[in-house]
Amino acid sequence: MAMCRYLVADGRHCSEEAGEHELCRWHDPHADHQAPQTAHELEHYIHQGGLCHGLQLARANLAGLNLVKKGAPQGFLLEQCNFYRANLQGAHLYGIRIKGGSLMKADLSDANLHCAELDNVNLLGIRWHNTRLDNLNTGKRLMQERRGRSERDPAQARIWFKEAEETYRDLRKASEAQGIFTMSGRYIQRELTMRRLQLPLWSIQRFTSWIVDLFCGYGEAPMRVVLFSLLLIFICSIFYFFFGLNFQGEYLIYQPGAAFEAFTGSFTLALFVVVFVKKMTR
Structure with missing residues (x-):
């Protein structure tokens, strides 16, 4: 039986059976994940200790996915996973830890992200309708903000900052809808900071915005x-x-x-x- 050839830089490898592209169904970007039982099968794979690095789940049907790690101080760790446009409606992701990867345009309506950690994850365009966000941790800076600050091309940096502003705005609206005003206050600060960084460097508008941030944190x-x-x-x-x-x-x-x-x-x-x-x- 051929084994999946997915290999992590630190030496970890996948032990699942390989498909036609020499990769298992979870690491193959061409695999079909539209079946109704996909969420249950993914739960089984992760609970059995499967390699949770580089999972390719773009557009996957994962409605109702339950990845709660009961009795453990920390939830499951998913690294560099692709959930682009994945259907995660009603998913139970309490305490989940996601590092890197993408949740871009994923549908998290009615999902539970209580105490979740989303570090350096692409959160652009996510549907946050009625999503539980209590104690959600998205890191000090979003992925787009980090890239914008390290980008040397001013035009590309403004694109990153614009995406970061949009993401912070969505997070702010979602937290306000849940009544978590402390969290929304932090996100509105980051949102207005991203808007400031899109302005010309030596403009009066940017300097004025910086003064307001310095003296009162945009009122927060x-x-x-x-x-x-x-x-x-x-x-x-x-x-x-x-x-x-x-x-x-x-x-x-x-x-x-x-x-x-x-x-x-x-x-x-x-x-x-x-x-x-x-x-x-x-």
Whole structure:
């Protein structure tokens, strides 16, 4: 019996029976995965310890797929797998770990991605309708953002940033629909950052957007307002320490109450603006 010739760079290999292209059905990009029992067969393959690297499941019918690893601290690890346009409606993917690969335009409607980890995965164009996203971890940066930041060609970099913006927007809308506003706040920051990176490097619009991000994180980081207020007061105090304030040769008396009142007033006003803007944009 011929064995699948799929081999990973670290020495791992697939032990499944090979088909006509010297690859098993799971690693063969030409294999048909439209049968109704495909999801059940994939579950069996993964639960039996099959090689979960480089699975070719583009356009596969995987509705209702159950890859929950019961009793384990971490879920199954899928590396460099291709789920392009795969049907994953109602899939149970609690705690799943996916590194690399693509979920581009996959249908994850009504799926459960609670506590899932999607690291460096192409998430462009996914259908997130009614998808459970509690504690979803998509990494510090999406795949498109990483490529855009490392791209030397400005035109190609803008394409990557545009795709990243669209992906962050979809994630933000999906998390808002689930009522996870902490997560949506993070994604809207990344979305607006990607929009800024598409602007000309030395433009006023880009500089203004950077200032807004620096001081308040596009309205999603109120602690930056507090830190900026403290920094401004500290700088002014240093300035007054060296140059002082005097009237007719007599230095004015320092009153801690006045300084505290000034800080409280400016902070309250800034906090009101931040809270009001966030309330109006929800």
